[in-house]
Amino acid sequence: MEIVCVGEIFNGDVSGSTYEALYLGNKIKMENGGKLTLILAGKDPEQFSKKLSIKGLDNLILLSDPSLEIYDNESYSSAVSNEIKEISPDVIIVPYTSQGMDLAPSIAHLLGFPIITYCESIKFSGNGWLATRVIYGGKLREEVEVEGNKVLITIRPGDFPPLREEAQTNIIKKNVSISRGRIKPIEIIKPALEDIDITKFDVLVSVGRGIGSKENLEIAEELAKMLNGALSCSRPIVDMGWLPKTRQVGSSAKTVKPKVYIALGISGATNHINGMKNSNTIISINKDPFAPIFEISHYGIVADINDLLPLLLEELKK
Amino acid sequence: MEIIVLIKATPVLEEAKISEDGKSLDTSELKFFINETDTYALEEAILKKEKYGGKVTVVTIADSSIENDVNEMIWESYAKGADDGIFIEYSNVYLDPYAKAKILSDFLKKLKFDLILLGAQSTDTSYSLLGQLLAKSLDLPYTTLVSSIEPSGNVLRVVRELEEGLQEVLEIPTPSILTIQSGINTPRYPPFVKIRNAKTRPIKKVPVESIVNDPGQYVKLKRVRLYIPPSKGAANIIKGEPEEIAPKVAEIIKSVVPR
Numbered sequence: 001m002e003i004v005c006v007g008e009i010f011n012g013d014v015s016g017s018t019y020e021a022l023y024l025g026n027k028i029k030m031e032n033g034g035k036l037t038l039i040l041a042g043k044d045p046e047q048f049s050k051k052l053s054i055k056g057l058d059n060l061i062l063l064s065d066p067s068l069e070i071y072d073n074e075s076y077s078s079a080v081s082n083e084i085k086e087i088s089p090d091v092i093i094v095p096y097t098s099q100g101m102d103l104a105p106s107i108a109h110l111l112g113f114p115i116i117t118y119c120e121s122i123k124f125s126g127n128g129w130l131a132t133r134v135i136y137g138g139k140l141r142e143e144v145e146v147e148g149n150k151v152l153i154t155i156r157p158g159d160f161p162p163l164r165e166e167a168q169t170n171i172i173k174k175n176v177s178i179s180r181g182r183i184k185p186i187e188i189i190k191p192a193l194e195d196i197d198i199t200k201f202d203v204l205v206s207v208g209r210g211i212g213s214k215e216n217l218e219i220a221e222e223l224a225k226m227l228n229g230a231l232s233c234s235r236p237i238v239d240m241g242w243l244p245k246t247r248q249v250g251s252s253a254k255t256v257k258p259k260v261y262i263a264l265g266i267s268g269a270t271n272h273i274n275g276m277k278n279s280n281t282i283i284s285i286n287k288d289p290f291a292p293i294f295e296i297s298h299y300g301i302v303a304d305i306n307d308l309l310p311l312l313l314e315e316l317k318k
Numbered sequence: 319m320e321i322i323v324l325i326k327a328t329p330v331l332e333e334a335k336i337s338e339d340g341k342s343l344d345t346s347e348l349k350f351f352i353n354e355t356d357t358y359a360l361e362e363a364i365l366k367k368e369k370y371g372g373k374v375t376v377v378t379i380a381d382s383s384i385e386n387d388v389n390e391m392i393w394e395s396y397a398k399g400a401d402d403g404i405f406i407e408y409s410n411v412y413l414d415p416y417a418k419a420k421i422l423s424d425f426l427k428k429l430k431f432d433l434i435l436l437g438a439q440s441t442d443t444s445y446s447l448l449g450q451l452l453a454k455s456l457d458l459p460y461t462t463l464v465s466s467i468e469p470s471g472n473v474l475r476v477v478r479e480l481e482e483g484l485q486e487v488l489e490i491p492t493p494s495i496l497t498i499q500s501g502i503n504t505p506r507y508p509p510f511v512k513i514r515n516a517k518t519r520p521i522k523k524v525p526v527e528s529i530v531n532d533p534g535q536y537v538k539l540k541r542v543r544l545y546i547p548p549s550k551g552a553a554n555i556i557k558g559e560p561e562e563i564a565p566k567v568a569e570i571i572k573s574v575v576p577r
Contacts (some may be wrong), residue, residue: 115447117447
């Protein structure tokens with residue numbers, strides 16, 4: 001079986017999700033036999049050839065062109081697809097990141113592969129590929145089948161451990177010449193760092209949509225201060241403008257591993273869970289007894305934040 | 319600018335119930351609302367119309383069994399500022415993003431538009447595929463996770479949200495398809511009286527068969543099973559009256575927080 005992973009360069013380095021895709025690729029290889037290839041495109045991907053010489057990875061293909069310095073789906077998909085065609089793989093694995101969400105459908109289209117996004121696991125089942133997907137915010141799973149022996153899947157950051165053990169890998173360097181498509185990438189903007197770093201705290205009090213009101217946000221902040229911790233949040237709080245982006249926990253924002261993580265009114269979307277599930281102790285308060293956050297919590301408190309939070313603060317002050 | 323906004327009715331789900339076929343969700347007791355990121359796509363379209371003129375048309379594909387909720391969703395879109403609403407109806411068939419992209423492509427290629435907007439991800443099936451597949455089918459450029467759109471000469475200057483707070487700026491011509499990330503704007507809440515008045519306005523109903531024959535044939539991602547994952551729940555569950563559990567929760571916090 002030929003397995004291809006499409007890697008990505010993010011903020012000047014190989015993204016963590018690239019190693020996770022390799023882990024799944026290597027797992028499929030061990031189950032079915034075959035070869036594992038990683039394709040990495042960029043302006044100067046050769047600089048990563050040493051760290052991408054990894055046990056289990058048979059071939060590393062580095063595609064370079066100045067036009068690949070900043071990502072866009074048309075140039076990248078054209079460069080990567082041309083290379084994948086040569087390999088004629090059975091399965092292609094792309095991380096479901098901001099780049100993967102954008103890029104993978106274009107690659108699938110150019111190669112005529114069906115694409116299954118947001119997969120938790122995948123196996124070959126006689127008729128074709130069978131993928132398990134996490135849907136309805138983690139409350140349901142579905143099994144999706146595509147006919148035929150070819151598939152492109154995207155996997156969610158944080159679902160698999162990284163494959164990183166160094167070894168010899170066959171490295172192939174290619175200069176490609178890309179003609180720019182209709183999209184013109186201009187620049188990458190980095191965030192201005194003017195806030196605390198939530199990854200440095202032992203205790204995080206984290207608020208989600210269920211926090212309900214700004215008054216409760218203040219109580220949560222008081223709780224965080226009392227515990228020598230910091231206030232963090234899930235995405236909806238940032239979307240509402242209640243806290244800055246620097247406080248957002250999630251695999252697409254900040255991945256945190258505090259000693260204690262207290263989740264207040266956070267239901268537990270995958271992105272959030274994969275950004276905090278490795279915390280030492282997780283205490284979650286949510287009024288929905290079916291909230292997915294409880295699945296990874298050490299202590300799950302089924303209660304309305306509005307009622308419990310003020311009482312809790314009084315208790316802790318005693 | 320002529321803008322088409324693709325919106326999806328998604329259910330609010332607490333405890334899920336699976337239908338007897340083991341493949342579909344029992345929706346009989348569920349209430350459907352506009353998908354979260356679609357509210358941002360709609361708001362962005364209305365903001366652009368208010369600034370640059372033009373027209374906003376909302377288009378949805380949905381099962382006729384949830385017709386009432388879909389109507390409500392379109393009326394609310396009218397109350398917010400959408401000009402037209404189109405409801406492509408189907409029944410007794412499962413449609414994946416491939417089938418929906420085929421239907422929309424055949425339907426939209428006859429319409430004139432500058433931009434198609436939709437939410438970056440749905441809260442139900444979370445494929446994040448429809449916009450991209452539709453773009454391929456209509457041969458339009460697309461990009462995803464858009465957090466800002468500004469016209470710049472004859473192109474759009476668009477910002478995409480990346481990980482860890484980084485953003486990418488790019489230029490994309492029109493017509494094109496953009497999938498919208500939450501937080502790009504602050505969606506408005508229309509006053510009740512506007513929603514009530516909107517209910518007198520017509521919704522264009524289009525049976526899916528009038529666009530394509532046997533839409534099920536375009537499904538590539540066949541759902542063979544839908545299930546509730548085995549729950550292990552939290553290691554320790556605490557329930558009860560707030561007054562009763564507050565001291566317990568305080569004890570737990572004190573026992574684990576480093577001093």
